[in-house]
Amino acid sequence: MTSNAADEATAPRVGVVMGSRSDWETMEHASATLTRLGIVHEVRVVSAHRTPDLLFDYADTAIGRGIQVIIAGAGGAAHLPGMISAKTRLPVFGVPVQSKALNGMDSLLSIAQMPAGVPVGTLAIGRAGAINAALMAASVLALHDPAVAAALDAFRDEQTQTVLDNPDPRK
Numbered sequence: 001m002t003s004n005a006a007d008e009a010t011a012p013r014v015g016v017v018m019g020s021r022s023d024w025e026t027m028e029h030a031s032a033t034l035t036r037l038g039i040v041h042e043v044r045v046v047s048a049h050r051t052p053d054l055l056f057d058y059a060d061t062a063i064g065r066g067i068q069v070i071i072a073g074a075g076g077a078a079h080l081p082g083m084i085s086a087k088t089r090l091p092v093f094g095v096p097v098q099s100k101a102l103n104g105m106d107s108l109l110s111i112a113q114m115p116a117g118v119p120v121g122t123l124a125i126g127r128a129g130a131i132n133a134a135l136m137a138a139s140v141l142a143l144h145d146p147a148v149a150a151a152l153d154a155f156r157d158e159q160t161q162t163v164l165d166n167p168d169p170r171k
């Protein structure tokens with residue numbers, strides 16, 4: 001493998017970003033799901049409000065660095081996913097982090113209610129949303145990557161089999 005090919009194999013293809021370190025408890029589920037599917041990804045704290053210049057730089061350079069999908073989690077006045085989408089044509093999946101004050105309804109609405117023309121694919125509040133954002137990212141990559149497609153199919157088959165193998169909820 002040449003060094004260029006090696007770099008390509010290890011370069012992150014998904015960016016997982018979050019507005020605060022406090023979001024990691026939620027967003028680690030996205031990262032763990034990507035890892036389980038063998039998808040190389042990067043994880044960064046990028047705050048729309050506290051580090052706006054970093055947000056612009058991250059979104060501006062993502063395509064050039066080989067990122068194909070961005071997963072963005074934020075809570076409260078959750079502007080991170082929408083502002084990233086405003087700055088890049090990459091697909092952006094937004095994860096509403098459960099806020100203390102309003103249980104994540106604020107996060108959900110501020111991520112979902114984007115104006116026409118600047119999309120954010122919005123997932124459920126919290127852990128389920130983080131996991132599903134990773135699965136959506138995998139679905140996008142799987143369109144052109146047989147290894148990711150196989151990993152995603154295996155994940156889904158295993159999930160189905162686990163339910164079928166455990167029909168009695170008392171056991």
Ligand code: RP5
Nearest residue numbers: 019020022023074075076097
């Ligand atoms: C948002 O504010 C973050 O995404 C986080 O969910 C929320 C609270 O941040 P911290 O005050 O815990 O850093 O920007």
